[in-house]
Structures are given as structure tokens and as C-alpha cells.
Amino acid sequence: MANLLITGGAGFIGSHTCLVLLEAGHQLIVIDNFINSSPESLKRVEKLAGTQNHLTLIKGDICIESDVERAFAVAHTSNALSYSSIDAVIHFAGLKSVSESRIHPLYYWDVNVNGSHTLLKVMAAHGCRTIVFSSSATIYGYPRQTPTPEDASIAPINPYGHTKATVEQLLADLAGSESGWRIARLRYFNPVGAHPSGLIGEDPRGIPNNLFPLITQVAAGRRSHLKIFGRDWPTSDGTGIRDYIHVMDLAEGHYTTLKVLLDEKPQMLTLNLGSGVGISVLEMISTFETTCNQKVPYQFTARRFGDAPKTIADASLAQARLGWATKRDLIEICRDGWAWQQANPYGYDS
Ligand SMILES: NC(=O)c1ccc[n+]([C@@H]2O[C@H](COP(=O)([O-])OP(=O)(O)OC[C@H]3O[C@@H](n4cnc5c(N)ncnc54)[C@H](O)[C@@H]3O)[C@@H](O)[C@H]2O)c1
Numbered sequence: 001m002a003n004l005l006i007t008g009g010a011g012f013i014g015s016h017t018c019l020v021l022l023e024a025g026h027q028l029i030v031i032d033n034f035i036n037s038s039p040e041s042l043k044r045v046e047k048l049a050g051t052q053n054h055l056t057l058i059k060g061d062i063c064i065e066s067d068v069e070r071a072f073a074v075a076h077t078s079n080a081l082s083y084s085s086i087d088a089v090i091h092f093a094g095l096k097s098v099s100e101s102r103i104h105p106l107y108y109w110d111v112n113v114n115g116s117h118t119l120l121k122v123m124a125a126h127g128c129r130t131i132v133f134s135s136s137a138t139i140y141g142y143p144r145q146t147p148t149p150e151d152a153s154i155a156p157i158n159p160y161g162h163t164k165a166t167v168e169q170l171l172a173d174l175a176g177s178e179s180g181w182r183i184a185r186l187r188y189f190n191p192v193g194a195h196p197s198g199l200i201g202e203d204p205r206g207i208p209n210n211l212f213p214l215i216t217q218v219a220a221g222r223r224s225h226l227k228i229f230g231r232d233w234p235t236s237d238g239t240g241i242r243d244y245i246h247v248m249d250l251a252e253g254h255y256t257t258l259k260v261l262l263d264e265k266p267q268m269l270t271l272n273l274g275s276g277v278g279i280s281v282l283e284m285i286s287t288f289e290t291t292c293n294q295k296v297p298y299q300f301t302a303r304r305f306g307d308a309p310k311t312i313a314d315a316s317l318a319q320a321r322l323g324w325a326t327k328r329d330l331i332e333i334c335r336d337g338w339a340w341q342q343a344n345p346y347g348y349d350s
Pocket of ligand 1: 011037060093096
């Protein structure tokens with residue numbers, strides 16, 4: 001059992017990972033400012049895990065040093081819980097919209113880069129040197145090679161990607177400067193789906209940026225139709241190809257990564273987490289329609305600036321280093337994501 005600080009733990013990937021970690025018997029402190037989430041997600045996580053007093057929630061901002069200090073102080077002072085110090089941090093907190101990052105680069109650099117810097121400073125001051133960081137396949141930009149391996153060139157094409165690449169560099173500098181750091185930089189491809197209970201899932205504020213929540217919202221009648229950006233990409237059916245990963249597979253990937261980091265000697269791991277399978281927009285729509293027996297009306301529009309035609313993970317290194325690979329297929333992604341949408345038509349505020 002470890003004492004873990006989870007930043008951004010109320011969010012989409014964070015909440016599913018908290019569930020896996022609670023089920024494995026860990027003690028959690030979550031810090032989140034709820035800018036893109038609701039505390040309700042964590043109430044449901046505790047319900048699903050069947051645990052009480054194993055998760056302490058702190059409303060706080062990772063950019064504010066005293067808020068992060070508060071999380072470490074809870075670990076030292078809580079009587080109710082058996083925390084003593086924080087063994088490791090899983091760092092999800094951040095902003096993730098590519099389009100918003102183009103409009104508000106200062107905001108993105110502040111939260112994603114300064115927030116990570118503040119967190120790392122407080123960690124170092126408390127002698128906590130184990131961190132799993134949420135990076136993104138976005139840092140590969142327009143990948144020259146697909147499936148893309150971890151040693152492909154890092155060439156982000158938007159401010160969001162720049163912030164992720166910068167934090168990756170900061171972590172590499174830390175690993176190189178001082179022994180004892182245990183670091184994982186996990187590059188996620190396209191996380192989708194939901195826990196099969198339908199109790200927790202993705203609850204984007206405003207108009208979703210990604211395909212899958214748009215599909216479920218159109219199927220549910222929240223939106224009239226789906227816009228497909230481009231039908232002339234150099235792919236088999238002319239629509240963009242992505243590597244979709246079930247969020248529960250991703251959550252389990254974090255659990256396995258943490259175990260390897262804590263069990264092995266200090267090191268820095270850099271791993272793609274994806275399925276290794278490319279799915280086109282039209283394939284995703286037709287699998288969703290067949291699996292969920294729902295129509296998803298769509299219209300083609302022009303290509304969107306900054307989209308790559310094809311992104312697929314080479315996930316063989318994660319398999320070799322962690323013994324981890326995705327277990328859930330596209331049908332489970334559609335079924336679980338639709339169950340969440342149906343049970344929570346307006347997310348946690350339903
Ligand atoms: N979902 C994706 O498609 C995807 C892909 C690649 C990487 N990532 C990265 O994974 C991480 C988690 O993504 P997600 O999909 O769960 O996003 P999310 O928005 O659902 O979760 C992020 C959480 O961080 C919190 N947060 C944001 N700013 C904060 C701050 N300053 N202080 C404290 N909490 C703050 C939000 O309230 C939210 O609960 C992010 O860092 C994201 O960039 C996501």
C-alpha cells in the first residue's frame with residue numbers, strides 16, 4: 001500500500017485511475033480545482049470501490065504553492081487516515097484543449113508548465129521523488145512514422161503540445177541532475193469510453209473537443225449532428241485515423257507504471273499508452289451505431305487546421321517494460337461510453 005497524491009484526480013482519466021488505485025488498496029489524496037470536473041466523480045469512485053476514508057479531497061490549485069503544500073501537510077497530520085508521507089504523485093491536473101490553447105497560450109503555459117513546476121518544487125522539498133506525468137501523443141506533431149515509437153521526433157504544432165513537451169524536458173532535466181528520481185512520462189493517445197458501471201465517465205464542460213463525446217452527445221439528441229473535419233485525408237476512407245484507448249485500460253496502465261517505478265531502481269520511463277490500432281472517424285461512427293443501435297447523423301466540413309491524418313501508437317515498449325497492453329476493444333469502448341451518456345445525459349450535473 002502506498003500513499004499517493006493525485007493531481008486532477010476528479011477529471012476523466014484521474015477518476016478512473018483513482019478507482020483502480022483504491023481497489024488495489026492505496027491511500028489517496030486528490031488535489032483538484034474543479035475547473036473541468038465535479039467532486040461528484042470522486043464520491044462515485046468511492047462508492048464503486050466500496051471504501052471509506054481512503055481518499056482525501058483537497059480543493060486547490062497546483063499553481064499555488066500553498067495549496068500543494070496543504071496536500072503534503074494533510075499526509076503528515078491526518079489522524080483519521082493512516083498517511084505518513086506521500087510516496088508518489090500521479091500528475092493529471094492540466095488543461096487539454098488544443099483549440100483553447102491557441103486562443104489562450106499564456107493560460108495554458110501557466111497551468112501546465114508553471115503548475116507542474118510548482119508541484120515538482122514542493123515534491124522535492126518534501127523528498128518525494130516519484131512522479132507519473134500525463135503527457136500526450138500531441139507532442140509528436142505530424143508523425144512521420146506510424147505506428148509512432150517513443151524515439152520519434154518531438155515536434156508539437158500547438159501551444160498545448162508545447163506545454164507537454166516542456167514539462168517532459170523539465171522532468172528529463174530533473175532525472176539527469178539528481179539521482180533518486182523515479183519518473184514516468186506517459187504519452188496517451190486517444191482516451192475514450194467509461195467505467196462499465198455507467199457511474200463515472202467523461203464530462204466535458206462546453207462543446208467537446210474530441211470525437212467520442214461528440215458522437216455520444218449527438219446520439220443522445222444533445223446535438224443535431226456531428227461535423228467530420230475533412231473527407232480527403234490520405235487514408236482508406238478519407239477520414240482521420242486515431243488510436244483509441246479505453247479509459248479503464250489507461251487507468252490500469254497507470255497502476256502498472258507506478259508499481260514498476262516503486263519496485264525498480266530509480267529511472268525515467270517514457271512510454272506510449274495506446275492500443276496500436278488505427279480507427280477512422282467513419283469506422284468509429286459505424287461501430288458505435290451497430291453496437292449501441294443508435295443513429296449518428298453527420299456532415300462533412302473542411303479539414304481542421306493542425307489535425308494530423310493519422311496517429312497510431314507503437315505501444316510495444318509499454319508491453320515490454322510494464323507487461324501492459326490494452327484489453328478492451330472498440331465495441332466495449334462504444335458500449336461503456338454510451339452507458340455513461342445514457343445514465344448521465346448532462347454529465348455529473350444531470
Ligand atoms: N483526455 C485526453 O484526450 C488526453 C490525451 C492526452 C493527454 N491528456 C492529459 O491527461 C491529463 C488528464 O486529462 P483528462 O482527460 O482527465 O482531463 P480532465 O480535464 O478531465 O482532468 C484534468 C483535471 O485537472 C483539474 N485541473 C485543471 N487545472 C488545475 C489546476 N490548476 N489545479 C488543480 N486541478 C486542476 C481539472 O479540474 C480536472 O479535474 C491532462 O493533463 C491532459 O492534458 C489527456
